[in-house]
Amino acid sequence: MLTIKNLHATVEGEEILKGINLEIKAGEIHAIMGPNGSGKSTLAKIIAGHPSYEVTRGEIIYEGEDLAEMDPDERARKGVFMAFQYPVEIPGVSNSMLMRESYNEIRKEQGLDPLDPLEFEDYITEKLNLVEMDAKFLERNVNAGFSGGEKKRNEILQMAVLNPRLSLLDETDSGLDIDALRIVSEGINKLSGKENAVMLVTHYQRILNYITPDYVHVLVNGQIQKSGGKELAIKLEEHGYEWVTAKTEVNGEAK
Amino acid sequence: MTDITKETNFLDRMIDSHGPMQTGYDRVTELRRKAADDITGRDLPTTRHEEWKYCSLKKLSRESFIPAAEIAQPDLPDNIADYIYPEAEHHHLTFINGVYSEKWSKTDKLPQGVIVANLADVLDEGNPVALEHIGQYARWEDDPFVPLNTSVFRDGAFIHVPASVKIEDPIQLLFINTDEKEQYFMTPRCLVVGERSSEITVVEDHVGFGDNVYFNAPVSEIKLAENSHMTHVKLQRDSRKAYHISRLAADISRDSNYKSYAVQLGSQLSRSDVKAVLTDENTHATLDGLVMVNGDQLSDTHSIMDHTMPNCTSHQLHKCIIDDEGTSVFNGKIFVRQDAQKTDAFQENRNLQLSDSGTAYAKPQLEIFADDVSCSHGATIGQLDPDQVFYLKTRGLHESQTREILTYGFALDVIESIPVASIQERLSKEVEKFTKASNSIKQLV
Numbered sequence: 001m002l003t004i005k006n007l008h009a010t011v012e013g014e015e016i017l018k019g020i021n022l023e024i025k026a027g028e029i030h031a032i033m034g035p036n037g038s039g040k041s042t043l044a045k046i047i048a049g050h051p052s053y054e055v056t057r058g059e060i061i062y063e064g065e066d067l068a069e070m071d072p073d074e075r076a077r078k079g080v081f082m083a084f085q086y087p088v089e090i091p092g093v094s095n096s097m098l099m100r101e102s103y104n105e106i107r108k109e110q111g112l113d114p115l116d117p118l119e120f121e122d123y124i125t126e127k128l129n130l131v132e133m134d135a136k137f138l139e140r141n142v143n144a145g146f147s148g149g150e151k152k153r154n155e156i157l158q159m160a161v162l163n164p165r166l167s168l169l170d171e172t173d174s175g176l177d178i179d180a181l182r183i184v185s186e187g188i189n190k191l192s193g194k195e196n197a198v199m200l201v202t203h204y205q206r207i208l209n210y211i212t213p214d215y216v217h218v219l220v221n222g223q224i225q226k227s228g229g230k231e232l233a234i235k236l237e238e239h240g241y242e243w244v245t246a247k248t249e250v251n252g253e254a255k
Numbered sequence: 256m257t258d259i260t261k262e263t264n265f266l267d268r269m270i271d272s273h274g275p276m277q278t279g280y281d282r283v284t285e286l287r288r289k290a291a292d293d294i295t296g297r298d299l300p301t302t303r304h305e306e307w308k309y310c311s312l313k314k315l316s317r318e319s320f321i322p323a324a325e326i327a328q329p330d331l332p333d334n335i336a337d338y339i340y341p342e343a344e345h346h347h348l349t350f351i352n353g354v355y356s357e358k359w360s361k362t363d364k365l366p367q368g369v370i371v372a373n374l375a376d377v378l379d380e381g382n383p384v385a386l387e388h389i390g391q392y393a394r395w396e397d398d399p400f401v402p403l404n405t406s407v408f409r410d411g412a413f414i415h416v417p418a419s420v421k422i423e424d425p426i427q428l429l430f431i432n433t434d435e436k437e438q439y440f441m442t443p444r445c446l447v448v449g450e451r452s453s454e455i456t457v458v459e460d461h462v463g464f465g466d467n468v469y470f471n472a473p474v475s476e477i478k479l480a481e482n483s484h485m486t487h488v489k490l491q492r493d494s495r496k497a498y499h500i501s502r503l504a505a506d507i508s509r510d511s512n513y514k515s516y517a518v519q520l521g522s523q524l525s526r527s528d529v530k531a532v533l534t535d536e537n538t539h540a541t542l543d544g545l546v547m548v549n550g551d552q553l554s555d556t557h558s559i560m561d562h563t564m565p566n567c568t569s570h571q572l573h574k575c576i577i578d579d580e581g582t583s584v585f586n587g588k589i590f591v592r593q594d595a596q597k598t599d600a601f602q603e604n605r606n607l608q609l610s611d612s613g614t615a616y617a618k619p620q621l622e623i624f625a626d627d628v629s630c631s632h633g634a635t636i637g638q639l640d641p642d643q644v645f646y647l648k649t650r651g652l653h654e655s656q657t658r659e660i661l662t663y664g665f666a667l668d669v670i671e672s673i674p675v676a677s678i679q680e681r682l683s684k685e686v687e688k689f690t691k692a693s694n695s696i697k698q699l700v
Contacts, residue, residue, distance in 0.1 A: 048649050052641075073650075073653055073657075075649075076651035084646065088643050090660065090661070091664040091667060092660070093660050093663075098660075101656065102650040102652060105653070106651050
């Protein structure tokens with residue numbers, strides 16, 4: 001589904017990613033872990049198309065197409081979704097209106113008829129249960145006045161509605177209390193299937209108690225220093241990120 | 256016949272074109288004479304004049320106009336009824352090129368004693384309230400446009416609300432300006448008098464039907480007696496080649512509340528001078544505005560909020576959206592006179608620039624002579640927030656949808672404060688039209 005080859009990227013001239021290689025197949029969950037400032041959030045943003053970052057070398061191939069050539073909205077319509085670390089407030093637009101417009105854009109891309117507001121209401125009601133959100137959130141302006149936990153749940157609600165092929169979850173777990181973490185994680189689990197894939201960017205091992213990744217990658221200083229199965233996350237929790245940096249200072253090659 | 260060898264200035268030409276005005280009651284005749292004397296031989300202000308620094312009238316001064324009433328058979332569109340807001344179904348006055356149209360006006364279902372009528376008729380009949388208040392409030396220093404209107408105005412609206420009467424639904428004043436070959440000019444005049452404890456909403460709507468050049472120079476005067484309330488919505492959607500130079504003055508008495516929402520969408524040049532005088536204690540005034548300019552439009556708002564007595568509050572939120580080569584100007588004066596202790600005045604001017612080539616001028620101007628007051632003011636100029644743009648794009652929304660949603664979000668707090676649902680809907684469509692028309696090559700992100 002997604003193949004990243006030797007990806008280098010800069011922001012304002014400073015190199016943040018220094019040769020990332022990563023392969024994500026349909027049905028897989030990949031956890032990207034790493035210390036603060038390692039470039040893991042950058043990786044998610046670059047895949048989503050954030051304009052502040054410049055890809056200087058390498059490529060990102062999604063479903064056989066080069067993502068670097070596409071605007072962020074085009075990527076989204078082709079099934080790439082990003083749950084934001086800091087979801088943005090949008091005044092003047094209700095949550096349900098945004099999600100309906102988004103969903104209909106994606107339907108159009110797939111050659112399907114758009115849903116009218118009533119049809120959409122039926123559709124979204126079942127999705128609400130998934131993240132245990134009250135219908136009143138639909139009428140509020142996007143993320144306006146939401147608590148931190150509500151914002152994160154709202155991101156997962158959008159993921160449920162848009163039904164993406166590839167979900168980039170950027171520190172969706174950070175700052176959540178245990179209850180909210182459980183709700184969000186269960187939602188993500190229910191949404192993952194054979195046809196789609198998840199790239200979970202996280203600083204903490206905690207969320208992996210709820211979501212079982214197929215692969216764990218440790219990103220340090222713009223490179224994937226170590227890859228492994230879920231046991232890698234447990235080891236990291238025990239030994240800290242220093243353990244990875246100390247061991248693989250010479251050359252980290254991800255497989 | 257005009258002697259073309261004689262050089263005449265713009266204002267003289269305007270007044271002369273009308274010929275002698277019919278005489279009526281002394282008060283009106285005197286008012287007209289004085290106004291004409293005021294501006295005879297005077298030139299239009301130039302950009303050297305501080306109040307006109309960013310608003311050049313050079314182009315206007317070279318134009319020629321005939322009085323709009325001389326157009327015998329205006330090119331009337333057949334959908335005039337569509338321009339009546341459903342809320343104003345039972346009471347609206349329509350003016351076609353400044354001339355009162357009985358056919359398209361209706362004043363049903365008004366409470367006992369309320370007058371909603373053509374000002375010219377009311378003055379001819381000698382209505383004492385109209386005669387008492389006309390020309391009392393619209394006064395600006397060094398200003399030729401109120402005198403121009405006063406010297407030649409005929410038709411317009413007169414609204415009189417007796418004491419303790421509340422009119423539930425808004426009254427609409429619809430000014431329709433038709434598409435004609437001749438360049439015409441008109442001087443609509445409105446006078447609204449709310450007696451003690453009255454309550455009213457007035458919608459003043461100027462609509463241009465073509466893409467033609469004309470000159471619209473309306474003056475509105477509002478007098479609110481004690482404990483009365485008025486909401487005044489003005490929509491300026493004149494032809495994109497029109498000139499619109501308007502004056503609005505409100506005189507607000509003790510315990511009264513005046514709220515004005517002015518929306519400027521049309522005209523190549525629109526200049527709006529608004530003034531609220533808080534004449535006694537515990538009065539409240541709102542002068543909010545929403546301006547959208549694109550192409551080479553210029554919209555200039557000059558406001559005066561005049562606090563003269565203690566314990567009054569005022570609110571000004573003025574928002575401008577600028578695309579293409581558009582220009583917005585805002586000059587907001589707040590006076591807090593020596594007696595006006597405990598004044599609470601708020602002013603904010605926010606400008607959203609959608610293109611690289613638009614211009615916004617903002618000038619808050621506070622003159623405070625009392626020592627126990629709270630006055631806040633701020634002016635900002637900015638672009639759409641890149642984080643919001645990126646967020647919406649990652650949700651699959653196209654550039655144009657993103658621009659529209661965020662522009663609407665910017666304008667929303669002004670739109671939402673307008674208490675007429677169909678105007679809110681109208682404005683959301685106007686925002687959509689505005690953002691769709693964008694020629695701006697600037698990519699959002």
